[in-house]
Amino acid sequence: xxxxxQTPKHLITATGQRVTLRCSPRSGDLSVYWYQxxxxxxxxxxxxxxxxxxRAKGNILERFSAQQFPDLHSELNLSSLELGDSxxxxxxxxxxxxxxxxxxxxxxxxxxx
Amino acid sequence: xxxxxxxxxxISVVEKEDVTLDCVYETRDTTYYLFWYKQPPSxxxxxxxxxxxxDEQNEISxxxxxxxxxxxxxxxxxxxxxxxxxxxxxxxxxRGRGSSNTGKLIFGQGTTLQVKP
Numbered sequence: 068x069x070x071x072x073q074t075p076k077h078l079i080t081a082t083g084q085r086v087t088l089r090c091s092p093r094s095g096d097l098s099v100y101w102y103q104x105x106x107x108x109x110x111x112x113x114x115x116x117x118x119x120x121x122r123a124k125g126n127i128l129e130r131f132s133a134q135q136f137p138d139l140h141s142e143l144n145l146s147s148l149e150l151g152d153s154x155x156x157x158x159x160x161x162x163x164x165x166x167x168x169x170x171x172x173x174x175x176x177x178x179x180x
Numbered sequence: 181x182x183x184x185x186x187x188x189x190x191i192s193v194v195e196k197e198d199v200t201l202d203c204v205y206e207t208r209d210t211t212y213y214l215f216w217y218k219q220p221p222s223x224x225x226x227x228x229x230x231x232x233x234x235d236e237q238n239e240i241s242x243x244x245x246x247x248x249x250x251x252x253x254x255x256x257x258x259x260x261x262x263x264x265x266x267x268x269x270x271x272x273x274x275r276g277r278g279s280s281n282t283g284k285l286i287f288g289q290g291t292t293l294q295v296k297p
Contacts, residue, residue, distance in 0.1 A: 069224070100283060110271065110287035123283050157225060164283045165275075168215060171225035 070094065071172035073158050079178045085146040088175045092139055092160030098122065099141040100161075100169055101133055105154040116141060117164040145177070153179045182207045184274050186288035193262055194296050201257040201291045203272030209233075214248065214255045215273040215285065225271070231255065262295045269293070 070093035078086055092099050101113040112125035116135035127133075130148075135141045145152060155176050159169035183206040193199045205214065216228040229239065231248050239246045243260045259266055269292050273285040 069226075098283060100285075102285075109289050110273075110285075112284045112286070115283040117283075125284055155223065159225075161283075168227050168230045169283075169285060170227055171217070173222075173224045176223075 069170040069172060071096075071158055071160050071170055073156075073172035073175050075175060076173065077176050077178070079180060080148060081180050082148055082150060084148050085144065086148065086177065088143040088145070088156055088158075088177075090141045090143070090158030090160075090172060092141070092158075093170055096160035096162050096170075097139065098161045098164045099135050099139070100159040101127075101141070101143050102157040102159065102171075103154045104157060104174070105151075110157075113143070115164065122164050148179050150179050153177055182209075182274055182276055182286045184272050184286050184288035186270075186272055186291050188291045189289070190292045190294070192294045192296065195264060196261050197295075198258060198260050199262050199293065199295075201259075201270050201272075201293065203255045203257065203288060205253050205255065205272070205274045207274060207276055209276035211276075213275045215275070216246065216255075216257050217271045217273060217287075219269040219271065219290070221268070228257075259293075262293075264295050264297055267293060267295045 072091040098117045100115045113127040115123040133143045155174045157174045159171045161167040161169045185204045212233045214231045218226045245258045247256045269290045272288045
C-alpha cells in the first residue's frame with residue numbers, strides 16, 4: 068500500500084460527458100502528480116501541483132483541468148470525453164517537488180463507451 | 181529533449197533464471213534522477229529504486245540489483261533467481277532538475293517480464 072488513495076477505481080461513462088477523479092496524497096506529501104497510461108501513448112505526465120500551486124504541466128489536453136485543495140487532495144477533471152480518453156489515470160505524491168520518489172496510487176480506470 | 185528507451189518489449193524466462201532489463205536514457209541535465217517502477221498484473225505502480233546522477237555505485241536489494249553507467253547512459257536492472265511473482269511490467273523513468281520539468285517523470289515504454297514456473 069503506497070498510501071496514495073485514488074477514487075473511484077473504475078469509471079464507465081459516455082462520450083461528451085464530464086468526470087472527476089480524486090486523489091489523496093500520502094500523509095506529509097505536498098506534491099501531487101497526475102499521469103495517464105494508455106496503450107498507444109504509454110505513461111504520460113499530465114500535471115503537477117505543489118502545496119496548492121501548479122508546478123509543472125505536461126501533455127494535458129485543454130479539456131482536462133486539475134487543482135490541489137488546501138487539504139492537499141487533488142482532483143482531475145476531464146470534460147467532453149472522447150473514446151481516446153479511455154486510459155488508466157494515476158495520481159502520485161512526493162514530499163517535495165524534486166528530490167523524493169513519487170509514490171503512485173492504484174489508478175482510476177476510465178472507460179468511455 | 182529527455183527520453184528513456186527500454187528496447188526489450190517482452191522477456192520470458194523460466195523460474196530461477198537471472199534476467200536483466202535494459203534502460204537507456206537521454207538528457208542534457210547534469211543533475212537528474214533515475215527510477216525503476218514495477219507494475220504487476222493488478223495494475224498499481226510500485227516504486228523500486230531511485231538513483232541520482234552523482235551516485236554511480238551499483239545497488240543490491242535482495243534478488244534485485246541495479247547497474248548505473250553514466251558513460252553509456254544506462255541504468256539496467258537485474259533480477260537474480262527470478263520467481264513467478266516477478267512477472268510484471270517494469271518501467272524505467274527519468275527526472276531532470278531543470279526548472280521546466282521539475283517533478284515530471286519521463287517513462288520508458290516498459291518491459292513485460294514473464295517468469296514461467
